[in-house]
Amino acid sequence: MIDVDVERGLIARRIFSDPEIYATELDRIFGRSWLFLAHETQIPAAGDYVTCRMGETPVIVTRDASDRIRALINSCRHRGNAVTRNDAGNARTFTCPYHGWCYDLQGKRVESGALVGLPGLKSYYDDTLALESWGLVPVAQVATYHGLIFGTFDPKAPPLEEFLGDFRWFIDMVLDRGDFAAVPGVARWRMKCNWKFAADNAIGDNSHAQVAHRSAFIAMERKLGAHRATVGVQEPGFTILTDYGHGANCKSAYFAERADPTAVRKPFTRIDPVFEKWRENDAVLDVLGPLRSQIVRYNGNVFPNLFMIDQLLMMRNPLGPGETEIRAVALYDRSAAPEIQTLQKRRAFQKFGPSGLLEQEDGENWDQATAGSRIRELQDAALNYEMGIGTGRIIRDELTPPRIETMINEHAQLWFYQAWAEALEAADWSTLRERHAQPAGTM
Ligand code: FES
Ligand SMILES: [Fe+2]
Structure with a gap:
């Protein structure tokens, strides 16, 4: 120390300025801590979402049709583009503006964030693309305390209540x-x-x-x-x-x-x-x-x-x-x-x-x-x-x-x-x- x-x-x-220390902070602090995402009342209904960051990483926080709060990394699995640039809204799906990969948000039919379609699935991909493997990447853990939604990238982080x-x-x-x-x-x-x-x-x-x-x-x-x-x-x-x-x-x-x-x-x-x-x-x-x-x-x-x-x-x-x-x-x-x-x-x-x-x-x-x-x-x-x-x-x-x-x-x-x-x-x-x-x- x-x-x-x-x-x-x-x-x-x-x-406060060393790039190596900063890189370690991203790994060991922002990559592991429970981080505040949003207040529950910002997303009261199914499909409501807000975007935020966990460290530098852009994240979408949404409520799915089963009332479960989900956090998904806002980066398309095709070329990495942001699937939404909005700060908040309500959506059933996000369609990436680059080539049109479409992700389900509500998780009724499939897990939220799942890739549910894309232009040319049949004609360009011969229907062989394994949609189920290419959903938006979820944040490892999401939990709520007193209306405050937190997430952590670390699946081994202790429960939120212990962290707080x-x-x-x-x-x-x-x-x-x-x-x-x-x-x-x-x-x-x-x-x-x-x-x-x-x-x-x-x-x-x-x-x-x-x-x-x-x-x-x-x-x-x-x-x-x-x-x-x-x-x-x-x-x-x-x-x-x-x-x-x-x-x-x-x-x-x-x-x-x-x-x-x-x-x-x-x-x-x-x-x-x-x-x-x-x-x-x-x-x-x-x-x-x-x-x-x-x-x-x-x-x-x-x-x-x-x-x-x-x-x-x-x-x-x-x-x-x-x-x-x-x-x-x-x-x-x-x-x-x-x-x-x-x-x-x-x-x-x-x-x-x-x-x-x-x-x-x-x-x-x-x-x-x-x-x-x-x-x-x-x-x-x-x-x-x-x-x-x-x-x-x-x-x-x-x-x-x-x-x-x-x-x-x-x-x-x-x-x-x-x-x-x-x-x-x-x-x-x-x-x-x-x-x-x-x-x-x-x-
Ligand atoms: S980068 Fe999203 S569809 Fe290509
Ligand atoms: Fe001040």
């Missing part, structure tokens, strides 16, 4: 507070950055927010009533770390108020109106309990690259060491009052997404950081992830997954890089299952 020094909080620049492990506590906290459905449409854009700068920001970079997003926060405070904290001040909250590199920050007064009931009222007097409704809702309290129902802001990353914030699910897929494609699914709460639903839909992409104020600022910084990782003269000058190092006591109790009781730190980022290094080193899933680090002790 020369490139990742968790004890000292040092990360080598080259991991204790992080389900966080996913439940986000999704159990309402009856969520995807806002129609697909938002997709690209940045000139390494995917890991996006992931390490997702899992726990709260110190950047008050600097990089200062002007956006001033505007949002006026428009949305969002709270704006002071630069350099620790916020009440905690950081959770779970097996296989998942992690999150949760802004909450719960632990701070237990320690000192008068200390932390101020940052919680004005919060987001959407979260305020949930905080006042007894049904949410019943489902989530006193700790999770009062979390007023969160950011998390499902390893390797699913960012969860507000009601957004954002997949950051690499297209080379210096380019990332992002696809965002925005959710809204169907059980909320109509005006709150409208508010959620309207503001889905105000902060993040191609038109998001925060996205512009993050993206610009990640692009610059990626360029910085390539500077020849600085290849031995490691990047600094020392914030809070040596003070992050990991608490294991029944209240949360393993946690550290600060919100602003670089512990979760180091946790991500440790898992990244372990995944890169492990020859296969069984090695990774046995040898991966457990959150314990002090970071």
